[in-house]
Amino acid sequence: MSFSSLFKSSKRKHHPVEENNIAVIGAPTNVNHDIHVTVNDQGHLTGLPSAWVRQIGTQITEDEQSKNPLVVKQVLQYYNYSIKKGNQDGQEYKHIVTEKDIVEESKEIDNFSHSKDAHKSKDSILSEHSEKGDIIRETYPIRPPRKVDGTNLVQTKNLAQNFEDLTLVNELKGDVEIRNKSDSDLSDDDFMRRRSGLTDEDYMIKIKNICNPGDPYDYYERSNKDLGSGASGMVFAAVCKKSGQLVAIKDIDMTKQHKKDLLLSEIKIMKNFKHKNLVNFLDAFVIYDDHLWVVMELLDGGPLTDVVTETVMKEGQIAAVCCEVLHAIDYLHDRGTIHRDIKSDNVLLGMDGTVKVTDFGFCANVVGNEQRETMVGTPYWMAPEVVTRQKYGKKVDIWSLGIMIVEMLDGEPPYLREPPLRALYLITANGRPKIARWDTLTEKLQSFIDLCLQVDVDKRGTAKELLEHEFLKDCMELRTLTPLIRAAKKMLHKT
Incomplete structure (x- = not known):
């Protein structure tokens, strides 16, 4: 038998279609999973990955899809990216975010659309990590209906800079970027930094050098009250022996942290962040050579959420809270x-x-159980540009403040009863939400909310501009919040 006969026979065995002169085409390589969304004559979206189509379900109507196809695409893209990103990073702790990070995240979202991950369903993404034993929770903070009758109303009715920039964090985050580049893509300086070859052990030494070298038990007396636990460790309450100040200590298991370079940069930054309206970083210790204890302030009144869901706030009290929060936002933005x-x-x-x-x-996570959030940020307070990526920057915090004012008025943010995917769609498609009690508000508060909830980012106020607003001149004293806090604690059985 000739060689050609053997070759021919072999081909027939694997590709019998050749007997009928049908060409055999090999499997494609380097497939680009780009997403091109169009609307057909029936007004239906076409071109979406099948997994995304299944996700839409009944959350976005066909009419909404035909009216806002780009919005639907952007929402699905951002939603699925957020889930994938949250599961990849594990959100060991929340990193300090700069505008540079936002730009990089936008590039990642664009790249996500071209990846095979974009064609996976949310369930398949989550199941991958569930099999690994990860904790997964949908970001869907359902709250009980606000109580606005009975003793609640009776009780509430009569109630009387030396740190210039984040150059340091950007330099240290640069180390991560450098390691991800090929040698040919590096500048001379970056090439030398890579060649320095800092290991996790090297970073641990640097972390130890900037932490308090003493014994934390000499400074703080641990209480029996645990505040929560999670993948990165646990949080417990303690008292400063010198001042009597109540503190929270977060015990981070360093063996479970994969980004020790970012840990190092954040300790340096947080040591320089001191403001009366921030939960301040106080101290840090390395114990047992592999555990980092981060000491922070602990406030005994609880979260504002308890007050907004259980009591009725006056405009002067809302102004007081907004003023304090804006001072914190302005400090961070600066x-x-x-x-x-x-x-x-x-x-x-x-x-x-x-x-x-x-x-x-x-x-992050100084109080309560530390559980994974599957979204980057919380959708109900999210500015429209977070999804559209247009002029996304510091003013997202101002939009969120505006939504928090709605919380203080109504007890919850708009769309809270909607699933996250639909909430994202409504925020992006509708822009500014309707406020049920709008006509009952003073002109000053209406004007203040207007500046916070401008869809056009250029028209939205800055923290500094809002701090000069007339509405904040009507602030009530902060001590008037104390009866509200006590009433909320009583109703929630937290006393």
């Missing part, structure tokens, strides 16, 4: 930082009415 998650849950109160913003950097 240092190139975007909070990206302003909401009542992240505003903590002292029993004296002190107002402090939390949940950024190491201050």
